[in-house]
Amino acid sequence: MNTPSRAVLLIEDELKIRRFLRAGFEIHGFSVREAGNAADGLKAATFNAPDLVILDLALPDMPGAEVLERLRSWSNVPVIVLSVTSTEDEKVRLLRAGADDYVVKPFGMAELLARAEAALRRYLRNATRTAVISAGPLSIDLVSRTVFLDKRQMRLTRKEYRLLQILATHLGLVVTHDQLLADIWSVNQRDNIQYLRTLVRKLRQKIEADPNNPRLLVTESGVGYRLHSRIETSPGE
Incomplete structure (x- = not known):
């Protein structure tokens, strides 16, 4: 039986560097997906579940540090940061923010592969x-990405699972509209909030005993949503 290849996501805006990284990882048995900007990178991380992320800090549409922050809000996938900056303060800041390692440009492929x-x-x-x-x-099993309701496995769409995953990793805490919009659709304009309301309504129809009187996925008026660790005894709306 063949061992499944490990999947690496390259979030790097420079085409030459992406080609260099792709060649190195593919030679060593990785499957490779590329993203030339932060928005595409976050989408690829959401929908393709890579085993490893290589993240450049200097992206055209969003600082790499912010991409790291968004990834860490819902995923513990290993992230190696690439940067031209080698100051100790910068390294410490990114490692504390959730990076698994830090590689300074220029670098050798052998070093990056070892890391x-x-x-x-x-x-x-x-x-x-x-x-x-x-x-x-x-x-909610975050490793196998499966969800059970009363021990019966549920069928959720990708966005329904993503919404539940974000809320579950912030169990008991309010997650704002803006954060959910940014993490699920890579937008944060309030004009798109109807997308979120529709998704919440669809998920409630699957997980709530009475979707019109939610007790698990509750609304925090004007702020966002909260997933409770137990069924609340008072209405959630």
């Missing part, structure tokens, strides 16, 4: 099948 293998080993040691979040009758 990638080390990051993947650490991740695999920590990623166990116990990464399950419980919310009332819901069970």
Whole structure:
């Protein structure tokens, strides 16, 4: 049986560097997906679930540090940052923000591959099948990306799962409209809030005993939404 190739996402705006990275990773058995800007990179990370992300800090549409922050709001995928800056303060700031490693340009492919293998080993040691979040009758397995309601596996669309995943990783906390819009659609304009309301309504129809009187996925008026760890005894709207 063939071992599935590991998937790496390259978020880098310089075509020459992307080609260099692609060649190096593919030679070593990785499957590679490319993104030339932050918006495309976040979409690819959401929909394709890479095993590793290589993230350039100098992107044309959003600072790489902000991309890292958004990734870390819902994912623990290993992230290696690329930068022309080598100051200690910068490295410490990004490592504290959730980067797994930091490589300064210019760099050799052998060094990057060694760091990638080390990051993947650490991740695999920590990623166990116990990464399950419980919310009332819901069970959300963040590793296998499966959801059970009263021990019955549910069928969710990608966006429905993404919404539930974000709320589950912030269990009991309010997640703002702007954050949800940015993380699910890569937009934060309030003109698009109807997209979010429609998605919430569809998800409630699947997880709530009474979608018109939600007790798990509740609205925080004018702010956002909250997923409770247990069924609330008072109406959520």
